[in-house]
Amino acid sequence: MSYDLTFFKVPAGTDATTAYQKLMQEEESKAVNLDAWLKQLLPEATRTQMQRHADSITLRWPAFVQFQPTKVLPWIELTDDGLLIQVMIGEESVSITIPYFQEDQKEMIDCLRGCFEVLQLAEGYTAYDPQLGRVVGVNDLDEIAKGYRGTDAVLPTMSGEKNQVVTAKKRWWKIW
Secondary structure (H helix, E strand, O other), X not given: XXXXXXXXXXXXXXXXXXXXXXXXXXXXHHHHXXXXXXXXXXXXXXXXXXXXXXXXXXXXXXXXXEOOOOXXXXXXXXXXXXXXXXXXXXXXXXXXXXXXXXXXXXHHHHHHHHHHHHHHHHOOOEEEEXXXXXXXXXXXXXXXXXXXXXXXXXXXXXXXXXXXXXOOOOOOOOOO
């Protein structure tokens, strides 16, 4: 389980929540047709824009390392192995995945602040937090942290295991 945020552009005249729901339907369709999606070649201008986002995020948070796949993928992946935070930069969105049971939540929030500053403030993306069920901004980081801590605290009891300590031994989100 993880805490997730999605950044995306909202078309003019469209409600942000509606745009988010449409984006999630498109993402589910890509996941169902994974082989076709992996073969998709993006226009060079799109790849350049995605790389610009990756470079800006890495400049703001140098602990991110860009994954170097053996073949071109339709996304760019950044990871911070210390915080176990993953950023997936796609053609239409940027998603951030944060595992629960973080030891240094202050550093995690600082990392998120940098991502918000790059994506929302500098690039004009809208951020949606499905855990809170609404659009969020950099000013909502305290509420995001509170929601994270709340779920983080009850997660072991939800699975029936009390006082469980979870340690990440590898990048749990990797599918290859």
